Amino acid sequence: MTSSSTRHVIIIGGGASGVLLTYQLLHRPKSHLRVTLIEQRPDIGRGIAYHTGNPDHLLNVRASNMSALPDQPDHFWRWLSARDAGAPLRPDPYCFVPRRIYGDYLASLLEQQISDPTDARRLSILQGTCVDINEGPACVSVKLDDGRSLVADTVVLATGHDTRANRPAHANPWAPPSAAPIAPNATVLILGTGLTMVDYVLSLLRDGHRGPIVAMSRRGLLAKAHRHIDALRIEERDVPFGASISNLLRWLRDRIDRNAAQGGDWRSVIDGLRPYTQRLWHELPRASKRRFLEHARAWWNVHRHRMAPEGEARISQAFDRGQLTLMAAKMINIEPDNTGARVTYRRRGDANPLDIQVGAVVDCTGIVKDPRATLNPAARSLFDRGLARVDPLCIGIETDRNCAIISRDGAAxxxxxxxxxxxxxxxWEIISIPDIRHQCAALAALLVDTASDHQPKLDTQIGP
Incomplete structure (x- = not known):
């Protein structure tokens, strides 16, 4: 039962991060918080990742690791197994489930709060776009695009990936190819060779596309695929925390080589390192962080963020029949014409520019990497008011290890x-559910403790 003294938390963004945090705030022992969840889409739990309706778009983490609840590691698998017999159930917890089904799972986490009148008094879900956030001495005010204003004790930004604005003459990578539309026999140029590219190729193939598909990126690297292997147990004392990036990568290669000599798979080493990646990042010297971002991030990403085996099979077939081509190159210019566009590019290591006529260009280079270029009005307002700043490496909003946003003058x-x-x-490693669920649970614990005595306990660190 809420009361006039009940503290109010507003969560901006109703995708995976927002739903996980909302669930934790409402279910935390002794929590009496009131939560308002603001999402611009009509459905919660979808975001960019899980709004797709294409059954070929699979999770890139196996079902056994996708529980939303850190203290119930089999929660998603049990939910999936309990679905009715007509649902597309996969054979075992090591499977890779369609992302649209995972979106259903995330939405189901809040179904009880939405339907139960008692719980509904603690949770409000508003559809709209937050356009302004202002922090006062006693509260935080939020304004929506339709003119509504709300006041809360705490506001949490959970808006997920900041996608690029769709450029003129480019097809939207988050919409089905039929929305472009793209002629079945046209040559399609995809900028970027990561998992977003994989999704778009799978969409083209599902729609019956027959023309050539060229995927282009600076290094021309393709995401590796998962295998049915278990993570290697790596002792914390053996991990070289605080080492330079050169020494850290040398240590990692040595562990992989030793594991391979014993018949192991490199994937088990990468997965075994997962519990330590956030601490490794935190203790990595800033110069090493910069070197990693410039020179090693692309290789790390293709080994760390892998595609489902089913997706790999479809992609391999497209390569084998010559329909899909991978190219290490940089686009120089795009000139739209009446049949699509004339694209000028330069292959990696070659100074001579080349041309290609394409029917469509799709930018799958992913998220906005410079937070200062954000199109998110909520984040923009924080920057404009001096309530947030970009971190020194320019990869995100600067926060402390408790997820508190750091202002322009350096105060948390x-x-x-x-x-x-x-x-x-x-x-750093905070884009997958296994990482986000722990972060949300820890922040919920902090906010519930804060509400219990009205004094933030900022000495309890969420990060490593």
């Missing part, structure tokens, strides 16, 4: 927080 806020991919400057 007591009422403004962020979770999920926005916090990658502090946490």
């Amino acid at each position: 806020s007591r009422s403004l927080f962020a979770v999920g991919p926005l916090t990658r400057a502090a946490f």
Whole structure:
């Protein structure tokens, strides 16, 4: 039962991060917080990742690791197994489930709070776009695009990945190819060779596309695929925390080589390192962080963020029949014409520019990497008001290890927080559910403790 003294938390963003945090705030023992969840889409739990309706778009983490609840590691698998017999159930916990089904799972986490009148008094879900956030001495005010204003004790930014604005003459990578539309026999140029590219190729193939598909990126690297292997147990004392990036990568290669000599798979070493990646990032010298971002991030990403085996099979078939081509190159210019566009590019290591006529260009280079270029009005307002700043490496909103947003003058806020991919400057590996669920649970514990005595306990660190 809420009361006039019940503290109010507003969460901006109803995708995965926002839903996980909302669930934790409502279910935390002794929690009496009131939560308002603001999402611009009509459905919660979807975001960019899980709004797709294409059954070929699979999770890139196996079902056994996708529980939303840190203390119930089989929660998603049990939910999936309990679905009716007509649902597309996969054979075992090591499977990779369609992302649209995972979106259903995330939405189901809040179904009880939405349907139960008692719980509904603690949770409000508003559809709209937050356009302004202002922190006062006693509260935080939020304004929506339709003119509505709300006041809360705490505001948490959970808006997820900041996608690029769709450029003229480019097809939208988050929409089905039929929305472009793209002629079945046209040559399609995809900029970027990561998992977003994989999704778009799978969409083209599902729609019956027959023309050539060219995927282009600076290094021309393709995400590796998962295998049915278990993570290697790596002792914390064996990890070289605080080492330079050169020494750290040398240590990692040595562990992989030793594991391979014993018949192991490199994937088990990468997965075994996962519990330590946030601490490794935190203790990595800034110069080494910069070197990693410039020179090693692309290789790390293709080994760390892998595609489902089913997706790999479809992609391999497209390569084998010559329909899909991977190219290490940089686009120089795009000139739209009446049949699509004339694209000028330069292959890696070659100074001579080349041309290609394409029917469509799709920018799958992913998220906005410079937070200062954000199109998110909520984040923009924080920058404009001096309530937030970009981290020194320019990869995210700067937060402390408790997810508190740091202002332009360097002070950690007591009422403004962020979770999920926005916090990658502090946490780095914070884009997948296994990482975000722990972050949200820890922040919920902090906010519930704060509400219990009205004094933030900022000495309890969420990060490593």
